[in-house]
Amino acid sequence: MWKYTEKVMDHFLNPRNVGEIEDADAVAEVGNITCGDALKIYLKLDAEGKIAEAKFKTFGCASAIASSSALTELVKGKTLEEASKITNKDIVALLGELPEEKMHCSVMGMEALQAAISDYKKKHGENYNIVESDDDHEGRIVCKCFGVTDTKIRKVALENNLHTVAQVTDYTKAGGACGRCLDEIQEILDGIWREQAGAQSASGEGSSKADEFAKLTVVQKVIKVNEVIEKEIRPALERDGGSIELADIEGNIVKVRLKGRCAACHNAGLTLRKLVEAKLREFVSENLTVQEA
Amino acid sequence: MGEEEKVIYFDNNATTAVAPEVFEAMTPFLTKLYGNPSSIHHFGGQVMAHVETARERLAALLGAAPTEVIFTSCGTESDNAAIRSAMLTCPQRDKLVISKVEHPAVLNLAKDLERRGYRVSMIPVDGKGKLDMERARELIDNQTAVVSVMWANNETGNIYPIHELADLAHRNGALFHTDAVQAVGKVPMNLAESQIDFLSLSGHKLHAPKGVGALYVRRGVRFRPFVIGGHQESNRRAGTENVASVVGLGKAAELARLNIEKENIQVRAMRDKLEQGILKTIPEVRVNGDAEHRLPNTANISFEYIEGESILMLLDMFGICASSGSACTTGSLEPSHVLRAMGIPYTAAHGAIRFSLSRYNTMDEVDFVLEKLPPVIARLREISPYWNQK
Numbered sequence: 001m002w003k004y005t006e007k008v009m010d011h012f013l014n015p016r017n018v019g020e021i022e023d024a025d026a027v028a029e030v031g032n033i034t035c036g037d038a039l040k041i042y043l044k045l046d047a048e049g050k051i052a053e054a055k056f057k058t059f060g061c062a063s064a065i066a067s068s069s070a071l072t073e074l075v076k077g078k079t080l081e082e083a084s085k086i087t088n089k090d091i092v093a094l095l096g097e098l099p100e101e102k103m104h105c106s107v108m109g110m111e112a113l114q115a116a117i118s119d120y121k122k123k124h125g126e127n128y129n130i131v132e133s134d135d136d137h138e139g140r141i142v143c144k145c146f147g148v149t150d151t152k153i154r155k156v157a158l159e160n161n162l163h164t165v166a167q168v169t170d171y172t173k174a175g176g177a178c179g180r181c182l183d184e185i186q187e188i189l190d191g192i193w194r195e196q197a198g199a200q201s202a203s204g205e206g207s208s209k210a211d212e213f214a215k216l217t218v219v220q221k222v223i224k225v226n227e228v229i230e231k232e233i234r235p236a237l238e239r240d241g242g243s244i245e246l247a248d249i250e251g252n253i254v255k256v257r258l259k260g261r262c263a264a265c266h267n268a269g270l271t272l273r274k275l276v277e278a279k280l281r282e283f284v285s286e287n288l289t290v291q292e293a
Numbered sequence: 294m295g296e297e298e299k300v301i302y303f304d305n306n307a308t309t310a311v312a313p314e315v316f317e318a319m320t321p322f323l324t325k326l327y328g329n330p331s332s333i334h335h336f337g338g339q340v341m342a343h344v345e346t347a348r349e350r351l352a353a354l355l356g357a358a359p360t361e362v363i364f365t366s367c368g369t370e371s372d373n374a375a376i377r378s379a380m381l382t383c384p385q386r387d388k389l390v391i392s393k394v395e396h397p398a399v400l401n402l403a404k405d406l407e408r409r410g411y412r413v414s415m416i417p418v419d420g421k422g423k424l425d426m427e428r429a430r431e432l433i434d435n436q437t438a439v440v441s442v443m444w445a446n447n448e449t450g451n452i453y454p455i456h457e458l459a460d461l462a463h464r465n466g467a468l469f470h471t472d473a474v475q476a477v478g479k480v481p482m483n484l485a486e487s488q489i490d491f492l493s494l495s496g497h498k499l500h501a502p503k504g505v506g507a508l509y510v511r512r513g514v515r516f517r518p519f520v521i522g523g524h525q526e527s528n529r530r531a532g533t534e535n536v537a538s539v540v541g542l543g544k545a546a547e548l549a550r551l552n553i554e555k556e557n558i559q560v561r562a563m564r565d566k567l568e569q570g571i572l573k574t575i576p577e578v579r580v581n582g583d584a585e586h587r588l589p590n591t592a593n594i595s596f597e598y599i600e601g602e603s604i605l606m607l608l609d610m611f612g613i614c615a616s617s618g619s620a621c622t623t624g625s626l627e628p629s630h631v632l633r634a635m636g637i638p639y640t641a642a643h644g645a646i647r648f649s650l651s652r653y654n655t656m657d658e659v660d661f662v663l664e665k666l667p668p669v670i671a672r673l674r675e676i677s678p679y680w681n682q683k
Contacts, residue, residue, distance in 0.1 A: 002602075012606065018676050033679055034639040036600065036626065040678040057678035059643075061602035065676060146626070169626070176626030263410025264380075292408055 004062060005096035011066035016073055019055045026080075026123070028115035031108055035146055035173065037064045041112045043075070043120070051075045051083060056112075063095075063102040070094045071109040084117050086110065087159060088171075103171040107156055142184050145177035153188050163189065183250060190251075213285035221249050224284055229256075232279045237262055237271070244276065247293030254280060255293040268292070301658045303567075304614040305498075306447050306475060306591060306649035311541070312500040318544040319502070322537035330534050331525065344534055347543025354546040355492065355509055356483030363508045363526045364539050368474040368495030369398040371508035372441075374519035374530070375470040375491035376402055379439035380411060382515040383468070386438035388412040390467075392424055392453070393634040394446055398493075399472055400630070403441075416442070421583040422451045422635045430461060437467040444476035444492075448618055448631045448647055449582030450591025452480065459488035468514065474498055474506075478549035479557065479588050490514045496538060500651070501545035505538035556652045561589035563650050563659050568592045570663040575670050579641055581618075581632060590650045593618070595641035598680045599673040604646055607669040613662055618645035640679070 004012070021042035031038035037060030046052040054072040058065050070091050075083045088106035092098050098106055139151030156162065156171050165185045169175045175182045216224065226246055237244055242262030248255040256276060258268050265271070277290040302310070328337030330344050345359070352359040365371045376399070380389065391403050393415045407413045414432040417425045424442070433440055440462040445452045459469040470491035476482075477492075478499035484492065492509040496502060510516050510529070522531030549556075571578060571594055581593040596604060601617030608615060618629035627633065628642035637645070648662075674680040 012603070013610070015676060029678065033598075033643070036628070036639075036643050038678055057676055059598065059677045059679055060600050062606045064600075065603060173626050257410075259410065265409070268409060 002099050007096040008066045011069040012062040015065055015069040017055050021053055021055050026116040026120035028112050028119050030112045030115055039068050039108055039112045041116050043116050049079050051078055063098055064105040066095055067091050067105040067109040080117050080120060086113060100170045104173045107171055143174035143181045146173040148172050148174035150188055154192055157192055210285040210287045225254055228280055228283045233276055252287045252289060254288055254290050257293050299612045301613045301661060303648040303650055304616050305651040307616055308497045309500045309651055310653055311502050312548055315501055315541045315544045319537040319541040322540055340536055343540050347539045350543040351507055351546040354550040356485050357509055361509050361512055363529050365506045365508055365530055367506040368493050371493030371506050372398045372472050373402055374508055376439060376441055377519055378517045379468045381517045383438035386436050388436045390414045390432050390437050390440045392416045392442045394418055394631045395443055396447055396472055399441055418634050420636055422449045423583050424453055433461050433465050435465055437465055439468040439470055441470040444471045444473035445588050447475050448629055449593045450588035451583045452586045456487055463488050481553060496542040499545050499549050501542040502538050505535050505542050557589045560650050563654055564590055564592050567648060567659045574667050581637060581645060592648045594646055596644040596670050597641050598677050599644045601644050601646055603673050611665045616647040
């Protein structure tokens with residue numbers, strides 16, 4: 001059961017501005033039926049260039065319908081330039097609150113609005129001077145299931161101060177299906193916040209072992225990690241009838257396969273943390289994380 | 294929502310009401326008869342007799358011997374205990390075969406075992422959710438330690454050919470487990486004459502309380518306990534007995550055994566009326582599942598071009614409780630793995646609603662739902678961008 005505010009329920013049960021505008025000045029559709037939600041928005045401007053009418057049709061859950069309704073209320077009376085500054089946070093603010101897992105509904109609202117403004121610009125030529133912001137057409141697709149680009153992930157993460165992959169999934173859906181892009185999302189997040197931190201403090205202390213490791217080529221990294229596995233880790237596991245094998249290294253993530261008795265052991269997770277990760281951090285780099293491949 | 298408000302409960306595959314007779318049978322063990330059945334004194338020891346009566350009643354429903362029944366805390370624990378035991382007692386075999394439409398209790402356990410080095414193969418299903426038996430015959434081999442296929446599916450109500458699968462498993466020297474959480478109490482069973490080695494069930498799906506389940510382990514099948522500790526349940530499941538709930542499960546099993554035929558006829562009539570009524574009054578709907586081999590209480594219906602959570606929330610305004618295979622209801626972003634395995638198009642999967650009935654429902658309630666549902670669907674389709682385009 002979702003905890004929806006009264007405002008969300010009100011906009012869901014009595015959605016404002018449902019419908020279509022036949023002679024709309026701008027139309028945009030985002031999302032699709034495969035993804036589970038979609039929003040089509042229509043805008044009509046008055047003589048002064050302000051949004052006189054906004055209508056929508058939405059396929060989706062209660063919060064998607066409420067977000068769409070809230071969006072149409074927000075844009076009315078604004079110029080396109082003013083409207084282009086509306087973000088998903090404004091939609092959430094009008095609704096009071098949305099469950100974290102439903103934040104992508106508010107992001108969908110923002111995207112639809114931006115796409116509609118782009119549509120207006122395309123139709124009305126260059127004399128309309130606002131920033132192009134159809135993010136989905138730029139950048140590289142990271143999440144193939146929901147078609148989310150790195151540009152969108154960066155933008156939404158910065159805008160909403162997102163630090164975990166789970167948050168990114170809540171806000172953009174990226175990584176919410178097959179999960180193959182989760183590592184990549186983590187890397188994007190690491191990148192953003194490293195840049196941010198770097199911008200704030202020009203020179204950190206840095207740990208020499210970690211820096212050294214970062215400079216190695218992939219093959220050198222594999223050799224280094226394997227050395228430690230052979231010397232420090234495998235003997236301990238073999239005493240318990242288990243074994244280990246290096247599967248991959250991506251950045252600071254070391255992926256291993258536990259074998260033999262270790263593979264069936266209930267404490268495999270603990271072994272990874274307490275033994276494998278601890279040893280690799282001690283002998284290779286403090287920044288390493290160990291995962292099961 | 295206040296407790297006094299009208300509730301039309303069509304979500305009995307999620308959980309069921311505790312039967313009044315069950316509640317009554319349980320109360321002494323929550324009040325004056327609080328002793329520990331393992332105690333040496335009479336005050337505690339007398340309780341053991343009631344636990345054993347419950348075991349006999351449940352065994353009678355299953356067509357099993359009482360010694361073959363182990364009480365657990367839930368269906369998921371039973372699934373874990375059975376499958377883990379099977380893998381541990383057959384160390385020379387490293388393969389687990391399940392279906393693609395298993396409950397997460399089995400599906401996620403299988404994924405976990407896979408991460409630990411076991412091999413997992415999944416039997417696919419067709420558009421109606423029927424198992425691909427030809428593929429099953431290929432997948433079940435002499436490396437298979439255990440085959441685990443549910444007796445009935447929680448979402449579609451589909452009933453699976455588990456006797457055939459059990460036979461297939463045995464001919465390859467593998468064990469057979471079935472998650473029968475949705476089937477027990479609805480499908481007549483006689484385990485003594487079956488080849489099933491393990492069967493999991495859950496109390497709260499058959500009008501007993503939550504927090505109690507059971508595992509059937511065929512006599513002679515090697516078993517390694519999942520919960521380790523004391524000697525309870527003949528050393529097969531440690532932990533002080535959940536006496537009141539066990540007694541409740543025993544009573545619920547007795548009620549199910551006595552009423553199963555009558556109930557199935559009565560519940561099926563309601564379900565069929567609901568389903569036919571929906572098909573007649575609402576356009577662009579489809580029934581998901583295998584109409585010929587299906588639990589009598591379950592109807593899974595897709596309302597195309599709209600999304601399930603919205604439907605459920607509008608029904609909730611009338612006190613109507615149902616479930617959805619839609620992504621949005623669970624916070625997951627994809628529609629149910631069962632509907633996806635069946636290849637149901639996304640236009641229909643997102644708008645799939647499961648109605649699941651019980652003996653406590655009435656024809657009046659079916660009429661009420663048939664009255665309230667069409668305007669709800671029409672209203673959401675009015676908002677949907679896909680409805681007009683169609």
